[in-house]
Amino acid sequence: MSLSPASTPALDPLSDVLAVLDARATRPQRLEADGDWALAFPLRDRLKFVAVVKGVCWIETLVGGRQRLSAGDVCLIGRTAYTVASNPELPAVDGLSLLDGAGQGSLRLGGEATVMLGGGIALSRASAGVLLDMLPVFAVAPSASVRAASVTAVLALLDTEMTRAEMGAGAVAARLAEVLLVEALRACASGEAPAGWLGALADLRLGRALALVHSDIAEPWTVARLAAEAGMSRSAFSARFTRMVGQPPLAYVRSWRLARARALLDRGEASVGSVAMRVGYASQSAFGHAFRRAFATTPRRAPD
CATH class of the missing domain: 2.60.120.280 (Regulatory protein AraC)
Structure with a gap:
């Protein structure tokens, strides 16, 4: 008997956030x-x-x-x-x-x-x-x-x-x-009317997009691709996401990439260059610039 491989569900964003933080x-x-x-x-x-x-x-x-x-x-x-x-x-x-x-x-x-x-x-x-x-x-x-x-x-x-x-x-x-x-x-x-990030998680379309982002934060996500995954037009998706989550889709992707990077560096789990790649930055310099702009400090690995 041939068994097909089990599908791997997208990562639950709430579990991801609690674990990373x-x-x-x-x-x-x-x-x-x-x-x-x-x-x-x-x-x-x-x-x-x-x-x-x-x-x-x-x-x-x-x-x-x-x-x-x-x-x-x-x-x-x-x-x-x-x-x-x-x-x-x-x-x-x-x-x-x-x-x-x-x-x-x-x-x-x-x-x-x-x-x-x-x-x-x-x-x-x-x-x-x-x-x-x-x-x-x-x-x-x-x-x-x-x-x-x-x-x-x-x-x-x-x-x-x-x-x-x-x-x-x-x-x-x-x-x-x-x-x-x-x-x-x-x-x-x-x-009845959940709002904010929790409401977005519960929303069938936005919840799917958020789960995909958290499942693969290093993926080069675009608004058009996330909208397609959510089964919405680009403009409708962007407006709905921004209204519920409180920031545009790519701003959310960027902020979560940096939050995950900061957690990795604080735990001393990898070098700055390795962390930059793991969260989706093509170069360490681009990562360093984004990190400084977000946290007003240079990315550094915590001492062992």
């Missing part, structure tokens, strides 16, 4: 609260999530205003300070210092009428902006979303791991936090 979950934390309480958290260069396991609360950001959350809701928070509270009119205290001082990643404020989990994805200082610029500053994956079952299942597993004294619980909780964050991103992308 070495995104890793921070230690998840658990909050139990009752009565009147309000906690403020500062802006930090990381992608964060706040998930409600039980009860209700309010979250407030500069970009998202005030929103009431209930059990099963998960918020994604980018570059913005935020406040979680039983009542948004209450004055807030420093939540970060309270959680850091609580120990074992758990804080209890009076009772457990409301139970919340929080965590995030840490990135290197140099790479944080790449991911955060792609994602919404604030978004909610509601418990009524089409992916609610997956989010609820992971949320329940994460809460269980954080409340048990089993060996490896910390490692399992960190991995589950990563899964929860990805499921929340999927839920946001599958909403």
